[in-house]
Amino acid sequence: MYDFEFLKPASLDDAVAALAEEGAQALAGGQTLIPTLKARLAMPSALISLDGVEELRGICSDDQGRICIGAMTTHGAIARAMSGKVAGVAHLAGEIGDPAVRNRGTIGGSLANNDPAACWPAAALACGATIRTNVREIEAGDFFDGMFTTALDEGELIVEVKFPVPELSAYGKFEQPASRFALVGVFVAKFGDGVRVAVTGASEEGVFPWREAEAALGAEFGIEALEGMSPGAEGLLGDIHGTPEYRAHLVGVMTRRAVAACA
Amino acid sequence: MPDVSMVVNGEARSGDVEGRTLLVDFLREGLGLTGTHVGCDTSQCGACVVHVDGQAVKSCTIFALEADRAEVTTIEGIAGPDGSLSPMQKSFRDHHGLQCGFCTPGMVMTALKLLENNAKPSEAEVREGLKGNFCRCTGYQNIVRTILAASGQDIPVTSVE
Ligand SMILES: Cc1cc2nc3c(=O)[nH]c(=O)nc-3n(C[C@H](O)[C@H](O)[C@H](O)COP(=O)(O)OP(=O)(O)OC[C@H]3O[C@@H](n4cnc5c(N)ncnc54)[C@H](O)[C@@H]3O)c2cc1C
Ligand code: FES
Numbered sequence: 001m002y003d004f005e006f007l008k009p010a011s012l013d014d015a016v017a018a019l020a021e022e023g024a025q026a027l028a029g030g031q032t033l034i035p036t037l038k039a040r041l042a043m044p045s046a047l048i049s050l051d052g053v054e055e056l057r058g059i060c061s062d063d064q065g066r067i068c069i070g071a072m073t074t075h076g077a078i079a080r081a082m083s084g085k086v087a088g089v090a091h092l093a094g095e096i097g098d099p100a101v102r103n104r105g106t107i108g109g110s111l112a113n114n115d116p117a118a119c120w121p122a123a124a125l126a127c128g129a130t131i132r133t134n135v136r137e138i139e140a141g142d143f144f145d146g147m148f149t150t151a152l153d154e155g156e157l158i159v160e161v162k163f164p165v166p167e168l169s170a171y172g173k174f175e176q177p178a179s180r181f182a183l184v185g186v187f188v189a190k191f192g193d194g195v196r197v198a199v200t201g202a203s204e205e206g207v208f209p210w211r212e213a214e215a216a217l218g219a220e221f222g223i224e225a226l227e228g229m230s231p232g233a234e235g236l237l238g239d240i241h242g243t244p245e246y247r248a249h250l251v252g253v254m255t256r257r258a259v260a261a262c263a
Numbered sequence: 264m265p266d267v268s269m270v271v272n273g274e275a276r277s278g279d280v281e282g283r284t285l286l287v288d289f290l291r292e293g294l295g296l297t298g299t300h301v302g303c304d305t306s307q308c309g310a311c312v313v314h315v316d317g318q319a320v321k322s323c324t325i326f327a328l329e330a331d332r333a334e335v336t337t338i339e340g341i342a343g344p345d346g347s348l349s350p351m352q353k354s355f356r357d358h359h360g361l362q363c364g365f366c367t368p369g370m371v372m373t374a375l376k377l378l379e380n381n382a383k384p385s386e387a388e389v390r391e392g393l394k395g396n397f398c399r400c401t402g403y404q405n406i407v408r409t410i411l412a413a414s415g416q417d418i419p420v421t422s423v424e
């Protein structure tokens with residue numbers, strides 16, 4: 001790993017100012033960034049640890065009933081807090097990696113990284129979450145911009161993520177056993193005015209909404225509505241872990257499992 | 264070089280580190296606490312698990328400076344001051360929860376937190392809790408039995424198929 005300067009500002013303003021310097025990069029839980037640095041795939045001149053910024057941590061609800069999760073809240077803390085409240089979100093957070101990864105890794109780091117196999121993008125997209133940064137609010141539908149790419153500008157920080165609470169939700173994850181990421185993950189969220197289905201792990205473009213399943217489930221919410229359905233294999237990822245056709249099949253299976261888990 | 268100080272196994276310790284110094288390197292090379300192992304260095308295997316402010320973390324995936332002013336417990340802090348084994352360590356010995364022992368420090372540190380958060384876990388919960396700890400020797404069977412026994416539960420007799 002190349003060396004860098006380590007800074008730990010105590011406020012959001014100081015963090016944003018530090019990130020404005022050439023070559024500075026934010027450090028959240030480090031569960032993605034530290035392995036990346038070890039592989040010398042990144043070479044920041046300074047790492048700005050967000051660990052000291054209290055206002056980035058914690059969970060509350062706003063006047064619209066949305067659950068607002070601070071960017072630096074760990075997967076483990078979210079799993080504990082959401083248990084019995086938003087089943088899909090609690091389950092998703094509690095299945096990320098392993099206990100030690102969940103004690104460090106954060107929702108903000110996961111969304112900013114937008115790994116095509118990451119779990120949080122599926123929950124954010126399916127719930128219609130809003131991502132608040134230090135300068136603006138971005139709808140989840142406009143946030144994810146293809147593999148490892150987001151709408152965030154240079155130096156822009158995720159502050160919190162606001163989740164509308166679905167009536168029912170579940171996450172179906174088919175784990176890639178070596179990485180523990182999703183080979184395919186499907187988040188199903190049922191709201192009063194419709195159903196949303198977001199798929200991660202499967203596409204070369206990263207997380208995507210599966211519109212046909214949304215329409216079918218909107219008409220009749222049950223696994224029967226999805227009988228025999230899977231998305232086309234075109235544009236899906238193919239690697240040693242699974243062909244595009246296999247992933248397409250898994251999307252159908254994991255969606256049905258998620259719907260069944262909603263009941 | 265920046266200064267780092269933390270309480271390690273109840274003692275105030277400090278030293279000079281680089282920005283990039285990992286906690287595990289500070290513990291092993293800076294403080295000579297070589298009980299914490301590095302198995303993979305890619306955040307997968309859990310041999311390096313220590314407790315930082317009461318939580319199990321992979322010490323190869325946190326910088327020493329991130330643990331500045333934290334309370335850190337390593338495997339060296341688990342046995343009694345006279346070297347007598349803790350109940351969890353005894354359980355590993357009694358139930359053959361180790362062979363080469365390389366994974367054992369991380370296993371013990373993970374297992375202690377597992378039982379702290381869930382005093383009477385099921386076998387499935389133990390296996391789930393060990394997801395981030397790899398053992399290349401035991402096949403896990405005896406590690407799972409070790410932890411179930413340490414929780415005071417009856418352990419299933421090993422069946423031979
Ligand atoms: C063994 C293992 C298993 C894993 N399994 C899974 C899994 O099953 N599912 C899954 O989804 N993930 C998994 N992960 C990844 C894990 O969830 C990471 O925690 C997450 O991807 C990154 O979060 P972090 O807090 O660690 O961010 P970091 O690694 O600190 O940062 C990641 C990136 O985001 C940027 N960043 C961080 N915070 C912000 C912010 N607030 N605003 C803007 N940019 C920011 C950083 O600059 C960096 O580029 C796994 C990781 C490991 C090591
Ligand atoms: S050495 Fe840290 S996880 Fe393997």
Ligand code: FES
Nearest residue numbers: 362363398399400
């Ligand atoms: S006892 Fe050898 S790796 Fe676990």
